[in-house]
Amino acid sequence: MHSFETTIGRLRSEGFKLTPQRLSVIRYLIGNKTHPTAAVIYGDLKKKYPSLSFSTVYNTLNMLEKIDEVQSLHLFDDFLNYDPDTGSHYHFVCRSCDSIIDIFPRNGENVSLPEGDISGNRIESAQVVFKGTCKNCL
Amino acid sequence: MHSFETTIGRLRSEGFKLTPQRLSVIRYLIGNKTHPTAAVIYGDLKKKYPSLSFSTVYNTLNMLEKIDEVQSLHLFDDFLNYDPDTGSHYHFVCRSCDSIIDIFPRNGENVSLPEGDISGNRIESAQVVFKGTCKNCL
DNA sequence: GGCGGCAACAAGAATTATTATTGACTTGAT
DNA sequence: ATCAAGTCAATAATAATTCTTGTTGCCGCC
Known part of the structure; x- marks a missing residue:
């Protein structure tokens, strides 16, 4: 936003x-x-x-x-x-407490998405959702 | 499966x-x-x-x-x-015809996901969904 | 100022994918 | 054959979201 x-x-x-x-x-x-x-x-x-x-x-x-x-x-x-943040970032959802955490890729731990085509299909957006256990619940 | x-x-x-x-x-x-x-x-x-x-x-x-x-x-x-395929792969959804296409990452165009932790949270699975326009609709 | 048209509002009904309930039926072990 | 546990089909229930309806309030124009 x-x-x-x-x-x-x-x-x-x-x-x-x-x-x-x-x-x-x-x-x-x-x-x-x-x-x-x-x-x-x-x-x-x-x-x-x-x-x-x-x-x-x-x-x-x-x-x-x-x-x-x-x-x-x-x-x-x-x-x-x-x-409200429509910029490129991903989400982590804790299976235990249902909290949602923003993931902003940084160097070394980032998620590299293919750009442009994948076998002829034009990618316009990508949604990445991780599920797991968050820091607090571990 | x-x-x-x-x-x-x-x-x-x-x-x-x-x-x-x-x-x-x-x-x-x-x-x-x-x-x-x-x-x-x-x-x-x-x-x-x-x-x-x-x-x-x-x-x-x-x-x-x-x-x-x-x-x-x-x-x-x-x-x-x-x-029925529970192996690690991603999906592409065409905004125009609603078709769903499996994406199996290959070298050079793959989606590299962080393994293990992201700032202390343990990732157990990842879902990646691309949206765009498929080959047939382009 | 008063009037007409229109977008947006509030309230609640409707929609619809999925889940829960119920009572009858199957299955398999003893 | 009996019995208990599990499964089935039918249908009711659930709940997030959308749709409908009548109303309100704003803006331009007379």
Whole structure:
């Protein structure tokens, strides 16, 4: 996700209206390093905006995903997690405590993905999910 | 998935009964390269075994996954695909035609995953999903 | 200022893949 | 043959997400 100003600028230029509900979801996500579900976002924002609707949260998330300001992650069976960081990084999921940890590859321990084609297919994105046991649970 | 004989041997040793329904699902999956959904498996087997129940297909798939003879893949939003190949390989999903293509890394175009720890977390498995446009759709 | 059109809203119903429940049936060992 | 344990099919239940409906509020235009 970009800065607040850049993000709302993108919304404006795409023709979306800047409603208080949308702005509250955007503010909630900016700089958020947890990977909240729609239900968590709704629950948290509901305290401050009691009239907020679940559908609005979903609609806003889908809109933000369409313009590539968030990505949805299928890390668990029954629900999606949303990640405001759309840059190239990977995720580690602890089988024991279900925590989600961002993995930013560094030299020596990085994940090298093939670029361009693999036998004629054009790769446009890659999702890498590690599962295991996290530091705290070990 | 192992050979038919090995797989049913494993079932037997784990204490599962070898019912015709289970055997039909196993036979359907062995050597299957198409990543079928539960619905597809059910639809195909229903022709030959009209009394087969959807639950039985799910139960059998969950059992096979538990003993690591299949893996379920969260490639799309609304359903799971089942892969009888539990060996280390990755998947490419075409955004245009939804086809699923196995990716077996070879030298020079492989995906090198970190082994062991990443900052203290123990990695036990990795799932890599590429999305893009397949050869046929390009 | 008042009016019309339209996007977005809230509330709740609907959808749908998967799981759980239930009661009848099979299997295999004794 | 009996009996217990496990499995089956049918169907109900679950729950995350999407859809529907009627309403609201904003903006441009008269």
